[in-house]
Amino acid sequence: MTYRYGPDDVAFDNGRFATERTFVSFDGTTAWGERSRLPFRVVSSDWQESDQVLAGIITDFGAPARPVAFGGRGTFDGVMLGAFRSPRVEGRFAGESLRAFDTLWGNGAGQIVFENRYINVTGGRVRFGDSEITAEGRFSTGYPRDDGGEELDARFRVVRRDVDSLRHAFGIDDYPVSGFLSGDFHLTGQYEHPVGFGGMTIEDGKAYSEPFQRATAAVRFDGAGTWLDNVVMTKGTGTVTGVAFVGWNSTYSFNATGRRVPVEQIAGLNWPRGAADRPAPSSRLPAAAPFASPAMTSSDFRERPPHRR
Numbered sequence: 597m598t599y600r601y602g603p604d605d606v607a608f609d610n611g612r613f614a615t616e617r618t619f620v621s622f623d624g625t626t627a628w629g630e631r632s633r634l635p636f637r638v639v640s641s642d643w644q645e646s647d648q649v650l651a652g653i654i655t656d657f658g659a660p661a662r663p664v665a666f667g668g669r670g671t672f673d674g675v676m677l678g679a680f681r682s683p684r685v686e687g688r689f690a691g692e693s694l695r696a697f698d699t700l701w702g703n704g705a706g707q708i709v710f711e712n713r714y715i716n717v718t719g720g721r722v723r724f725g726d727s728e729i730t731a732e733g734r735f736s737t738g739y740p741r742d743d744g745g746e747e748l749d750a751r752f753r754v755v756r757r758d759v760d761s762l763r764h765a766f767g768i769d770d771y772p773v774s775g776f777l778s779g780d781f782h783l784t785g786q787y788e789h790p791v792g793f794g795g796m797t798i799e800d801g802k803a804y805s806e807p808f809q810r811a812t813a814a815v816r817f818d819g820a821g822t823w824l825d826n827v828v829m830t831k832g833t834g835t836v837t838g839v840a841f842v843g844w845n846s847t848y849s850f851n852a853t854g855r856r857v858p859v860e861q862i863a864g865l866n867w868p869r870g871a872a873d874r875p876a877p878s879s880r881l882p883a884a885a886p887f888a889s890p891a892m893t894s895s896d897f898r899e900r901p902p903h904r905r
Contacts, residue, residue, distance in 0.1 A: 608634070617642040618649050629680040638672040643691065667695035674708075685710040694722065699765040701729070713737050717750070727757040727776070739787050749784045752794075759798060770846055775801025781815065789819040789844060806863050807831075813840075820844065827852070832861040 597611040604627055611622040617640060624634035640646035644667045674687015690705040702724025709716040713736060720731035733750025741747060756776040763769055767788070779796030794815045801808050811829040815822060821843035829836040834857030840850035 605631075615645065615649055618646040624675075626680070632676060632678060632680065632683070634676045636674060636676065640671070641669045643668045643670065643694075665696060668693045670694075682712070683710075697765040699761050700724070702727075706731070710737070713741070724757070728755045729753070729757060736787075746785055747787045748790065750782075752781045752783070754779050754781070754796075756799070759801070766844070768842065768844065768846060771842055771848065772805065773798075773801065773803045775799060775811075779815070783817060785819060790817045791819050792817040803829075808836075821847075824850075832858040834858060 598609045600607045600609075605625045606628065607623075607625045609623050613620050619639045620636060622634050622636035624632065624636075626632035626634065638646060638650075644665070647666055668691045670689065670691030672687055672689050674685055677684045677686070686709050687707075688705070689708050692703045694701045694704050701722045704720065704722035706720030707718045708720075715735045715737055717731055717733060717735065722729045722731075730753045731750055734748065735750060736745070736747040739747045755778050757778075759774050759777050762777065763771055763773070775798040777796055777798050779794055781792060781794030781796075783790040783792035785791040796813055796815050798811045799809070801811055803811075808829050808831045811827060813824040813827040815824060817823075821841055824840040824842070827836075827838045827840060829852075831854075834855055836852050836854045836857065838850055838852035840848065840852075842848050
């Protein structure tokens with residue numbers, strides 16, 4: 597690095613520093629750490645290590661910062677503005693094999709602004725296989741926040757993301773639902789207890805070991821868990837309708853009514869061939885229990901009599 601002292605500022609040229617997994621180049625000017633403009637580029641083979649390095653540098657300049665549990669590799673091209681103690685960082689992020697909340701999200705990119713320990717994202721997009729998640733909004737770089745502020749306020753669009761990985765990210769692995777989820781969501785509040793709303797579709801799914809082709813629902817997040825309203829599930833030539841609640845404390849409850857669902861396509865019944873060739877049943881299934889000890893009851897189970905000529 598070369599530098600020049602002026603009457604009001606210090607100018608840097610060809611600044612560089614490197615660790616085993618992080619390379620940073622920078623130049624620009626600073627008015628003794630107060631009014632700064634420092635364009636820079638970060639190349640990382642491990643974002644977790646790079647974040648620890650950058651958090652340490654920011655802390656050394658008088659703005660305590662905690663590393664974020666965030667992995668992967670990629671680049672960031674941006675500029676640091678303002679005082680070193682309370683910097684504003686703007687730029688474009690691009691990464692591969694991105695990992696957070698113990699979940700692999702894929703490859704992503706977006707414009708970000710870092711200020712007051714928040715990251716504001718515009719045009720955020722992450723792809724994994726044939727799935728895609730887009731995001732716009734504000735995310736805290738750590739939680740819980742010392743100032744008591746909300747941790748996120750963001751909108752998401754999800755296209756065919758596997759439900760298993762989302763369950764793991766939210767800490768509800770025991771919830772027995774899988775498939776490919778698409779939907780739009782607006783979440784605010786706390787990462788682990790969000791509040792918000794949205795709508796979703798699950799395709800090629802399975803719930804409690806029972807396969808289904810498609811399910812749709814309106815979604816409400818109330819801090820304690822997620823409400824699924826107006827659920828409509830398609831199975832064979834029949835439908836299942838109802839409501840459900842999934843709690844972040846690993847509990848659930850639901851009420852469901854099935855109509856014209858072919859008996860031979862209900863995995864849980866698994867009747868002999870002759871008995872399964874009957875017309876579709878109608879039933880109501882209320883349930884409420886922890887994931888570890890599921891319980892449900894069936895009432896008003898009806899079969900239509902076979903058609904007689």
